[in-house]
Amino acid sequence: MKVIFKRPESLSSTPTHYCPGCTHGIIHRLIAEVIDELGLRERTVGIAPVGCSVLAFNYFNFDFQQAAHGRAPAVATGIKRARPDLIVFTYQGDGDLASIGMSEIVHAANRGEKFTVVFINNAIYGMTGGQMAPTTMPGQVTTTSPRGRDVKDVGYPIRMCELLSSLRTPAFIERVAVHNPKQVINAHRVLKQAFSYQRDNICFTFVEFLSTCPTNWGMSPIQATKWLEENMLPYYPVKNFKLPEIGEASNAG
Amino acid sequence: MAKILMKGNEAIAESAVRAGGLLYFGYPITPQSEIAEYLAHRMPEVGGVFLQIESEVAVANVLYGAAGAGARVWTSSSSPGISLMMEGVSYIAASELPCVIVNIVRCGPGLGGILPSQGDYFQAVKGGGHGDYRCLVLAPCSVQEAVDLMPLAFDRADRYRNPVIVIGDGMIGQMMEPVEFREHSFPPLPPKDWATTGCQGRKPNVINSLYLDPVEEEKLNFKLAAKYEQMKRNEVRFEEYRTDRDLDCLLVAYGTTARVCKTAIQRLDEEQIRVGLLRPITLFPFPEQQIYELAQRAQFVLSVEMSTGQMVEDVRLAVGRTRPVYFYGRAGGMVPSPEEVAAAVKKYRSGGEK
Numbered sequence: 123m124k125v126i127f128k129r130p131e132s133l134s135s136t137p138t139h140y141c142p143g144c145t146h147g148i149i150h151r152l153i154a155e156v157i158d159e160l161g162l163r164e165r166t167v168g169i170a171p172v173g174c175s176v177l178a179f180n181y182f183n184f185d186f187q188q189a190a191h192g193r194a195p196a197v198a199t200g201i202k203r204a205r206p207d208l209i210v211f212t213y214q215g216d217g218d219l220a221s222i223g224m225s226e227i228v229h230a231a232n233r234g235e236k237f238t239v240v241f242i243n244n245a246i247y248g249m250t251g252g253q254m255a256p257t258t259m260p261g262q263v264t265t266t267s268p269r270g271r272d273v274k275d276v277g278y279p280i281r282m283c284e285l286l287s288s289l290r291t292p293a294f295i296e297r298v299a300v301h302n303p304k305q306v307i308n309a310h311r312v313l314k315q316a317f318s319y320q321r322d323n324i325c326f327t328f329v330e331f332l333s334t335c336p337t338n339w340g341m342s343p344i345q346a347t348k349w350l351e352e353n354m355l356p357y358y359p360v361k362n363f364k365l366p367e368i369g370e371a372s373n374a375g
Numbered sequence: 376m377a378k379i380l381m382k383g384n385e386a387i388a389e390s391a392v393r394a395g396g397l398l399y400f401g402y403p404i405t406p407q408s409e410i411a412e413y414l415a416h417r418m419p420e421v422g423g424v425f426l427q428i429e430s431e432v433a434v435a436n437v438l439y440g441a442a443g444a445g446a447r448v449w450t451s452s453s454s455p456g457i458s459l460m461m462e463g464v465s466y467i468a469a470s471e472l473p474c475v476i477v478n479i480v481r482c483g484p485g486l487g488g489i490l491p492s493q494g495d496y497f498q499a500v501k502g503g504g505h506g507d508y509r510c511l512v513l514a515p516c517s518v519q520e521a522v523d524l525m526p527l528a529f530d531r532a533d534r535y536r537n538p539v540i541v542i543g544d545g546m547i548g549q550m551m552e553p554v555e556f557r558e559h560s561f562p563p564l565p566p567k568d569w570a571t572t573g574c575q576g577r578k579p580n581v582i583n584s585l586y587l588d589p590v591e592e593e594k595l596n597f598k599l600a601a602k603y604e605q606m607k608r609n610e611v612r613f614e615e616y617r618t619d620r621d622l623d624c625l626l627v628a629y630g631t632t633a634r635v636c637k638t639a640i641q642r643l644d645e646e647q648i649r650v651g652l653l654r655p656i657t658l659f660p661f662p663e664q665q666i667y668e669l670a671q672r673a674q675f676v677l678s679v680e681m682s683t684g685q686m687v688e689d690v691r692l693a694v695g696r697t698r699p700v701y702f703y704g705r706a707g708g709m710v711p712s713p714e715e716v717a718a719a720v721k722k723y724r725s726g727g728e729k
Contacts, residue, residue: 165573167444170583179581185571187443188583190466193436196428200440200448201571203424204398208444208573226436229429 130154132163134183143336143343146174146242148300149309150181153211153240156314157184160321166209167201169194173215174248192223195230198237209320210237216257217247220280224256227286234291234326238316241282244333245354252338256280259353264338279357283330287363292325295364299332301347305360312362325366332358378553383518383543384409384451386554387477387525388417391449393556394526396475397423398448400437402430402456405489406545407479410451431456435463442472443582445570447529451477453545454495455486457503464538465504469584469595471569473532475525476510477541479548482681482708490708491545491631496685499540500659507596509603511539511610512658514629518552520656526559531610533564535602542658544681546631546710606660613662615669616640618651622673624720626652627666627690632679632711639716650720658686663693675699675723679716682706699723 129135132154140146157163163184170178172191179186189197194212202210219227219241227239246264247253253266257279261270271279283297294316298309309331316327332354334346341349381389388410391399399418401411411427418425428434434450441448452460457478467474478499482492499512511531515521524541532539571580586592614633617640618625628636633654640650653669655662670676676698678687687702694700703719705711 164575167571167573169440176585179583183579184574185579186581186583187440187571188470188581188585189439190436190462193433193439193463196433196436197440197443199426199428199433200400200437200442200446201444202440203400203426203437204441204444204446204448205572225429226433229433 130158132157132166132183134181136180138181139177140174141337143334143346145244145300145331145333148306149240149242149331149333150178152306152310152313154182155310156317157209159314160317162209162317162321165207166211169197169210169212171212171214171218173218175213175215175242176249178213192218192221193226194218195223195226195235195239199230199233199235202235202237206236206323209317211240212237213240214242215248216241216243216245216255220256220282231286231293231326231328232289232291234293236320236323236326238320238327239329241328241330242333243282243330243358244335245279246335246338248335248338259357281358283328283363286328292366293364294319294325294327294366296362297330297332297358297360299350299355299360301332301334301350319366332360378555380551381518381554382409382549382551383521384479384548385413386518386522387451387541388413390522390525390556391475391529392417392421392423394529394559395447396449396525396529397421398441398446399424399450400426400428400434400441400448401450401452402428402434404453404456406481407451407453407477407548409548410477431459432462435460435467438474439463439467439470439472442467442474443470443571445567445572447533449475449477449529451479453479453481454483454492457495457498461504464510465506465508466584467538468508468510468599469506470582471536472582473536473538475528475532475539475541477543480542480544482706488708489545491681491710492706492708493544493630493632493681494685494706495542496658496680496682499542500661500689508599509659511535511537511606513539513541514656514658515541515543515547516630516633516654518547518550519554521547522554522556523559530561530564535606537602542630544631610657611660611662611665612656613665614654614656616652616654618653618669620649620651622649622651623724624648624650625669625673625676626650626679626716626720627655627676627686628652628679629655629658629686632681635711635713636679636716638713639720642713642717643720648720648724661689661693663689666690666693667695667697670694670698673698675701677701677703677720677723679711679719680704681710
């Protein structure tokens with residue numbers, strides 16, 4: 123019998139702890155597929171963040187390090203500088219990367235560290251129970267913005283792709299989504315492009331995934347998908363922001 | 376090899392390179408920036424890595440990554456910078472990764488000043504960051520000793536899979552002394568088969584300090600504790616000076632302060648006041664047994680420090696109630712003079728405060 127669908131070798135058989143409708147599972151699988159397709163599994167090191175995906179090391183079938191909150195780009199820098207032959211990626215949420223780890227991500231990008239960042243933006247803190255994130259949308263209700271995010275008080279959500287693409291250092295920076303099959307197929311292509319750039323030692327690579335968090339958004343998975351389309355997509359456009367071939371920042375804002 | 380005159384910071388850097396510490400990540404801070412400056416030109420010569428990182432917070436986490444990938448990695452800083460590293464050091468200790476951290480201590484708290492101090496004793500020997508862990512702490516008292524301790528620091532970090540702190544002070548870092556780079560040899564180290572180097576031909580390795588199950592976390596805590604007990608049995612280092620006689624006073628001092636104490640002891644000899652010195656070279660593990668035994672041959676014990684009294688707590692624990700334990704210290708970047716130490720000895724010899 124011909125096998126037409128199976129678990130990628132880079133994905134372990136451990137069931138994940140993620141909530142129903144959460145997009146971590148899709149993104150984990152995309153990473154595993156891409157690493158398999160590029161034949162990189164045996165020289166890949168992933169870095170798990172602090173947040174919902176802290177246990178990511180249980181779900182992949184290759185070496186992993188678990189990093190302190192926000193410090194994954196520093197940890198990745200250490201691994202990559204010690205062993206440039208390894209394929210290194212960080213997997214970070216929006217609180218981890220865009221709040222407590224803002225310094226580490228900006229400077230790693232600016233040094234042009236040749237690893238890949240998988241950035242999960244679901245506009246909320248998941249693991250700690252639904253608090254406001256730096257990416258929380260204006261007016262969005264969270265446990266720490268119970269009357270909705272007030273941009274006059276706490277500012278606007280941070281757009282990481284736009285921010286990082288303002289740096290002069292060459293990089294590959296793109297935002298994708300995974301809320302429908304068409305977007306998943308596109309995300310797969312973009313992620314493969316990022317890992318290919320790393321494999322060829324070209325540049326820093328950054329892929330932002332717009333994600334849903336039905337549990338902490340207080341919605342069904344279908345409602346969450348609709349909310350993402352209506353609220354996040356207009357503010358966080360899905361597109362490429364920077365290619366390494368273009369020296370100057372393209373900075374499409 | 377002939378002796379050469381070198382500044383402490385540069386000698387430490389060169390010794391680390393010769394010991395195979397070929398990956399250095401750091402952030403500038405007085406009074407130890409010469410270490411980074413020296414390595415910025417030296418590392419490329421030897422095929423090593425020098426990289427200036429955006430903050431000490433990040434540095435400690437870069438060390439975590441590099442150590443986890445099997446590298447012999449180190450950094451240096453001074454007190455405020457070491458405080459920023461404590462997050463990463465806790466993770467490094469918990470994940471049992473080897474690295475060497477040089478702290479050229481300056482006075483504090485807060486921004487403090489840039490002059491020598493021993494005010495980071497508590498931070499170095501009592502853990503420093505969050506959670507239940509210890510670092511092995513080596514305290515040189517001369518540039519030569521700092522040079523000699525660096526290879527030991529790297530070896531013990533690898534052997535115990537634990538951070539090792541080399542604690543100097545602004546004096547050790549800034550002064551020039553003649554040094555000789557000697558060959559050091561150690562027994563073979565076990566292979567780093569736990570490192571994340573790619574899983575070719577084996578199951579994946581994971582470097583992690585998260586244990587949500589309290590049974591598992593306690594298991595880690597007890598495993599680490601057993602390692603620290605092993606250090607206490609095997610790694611205690613100290614120097615004795617003029618202790619080959621019955622003593623009026625036993626001085627306990629480390630680093631620069633111990634040198635001041637030796638001069639004070641020579642002056643007191645002329646007055647027929649018999650004083651000996653125990654100089655801890657390892658601050659953790661602490662030479663508590665040796666201090667206890669020497670204290671029994673003295674009338675009293677005096678801990679001399681560039682602080683307002685930190686190591687004295689461990690001296691008291693070692694001596695117990697068997698002898699009076701006193702303290703003399705200068706702080707804020709002030710270095711005690713031999714005359715001040717001698718005066719403190721005489722004060723307590725005649726019964727202390729009157």
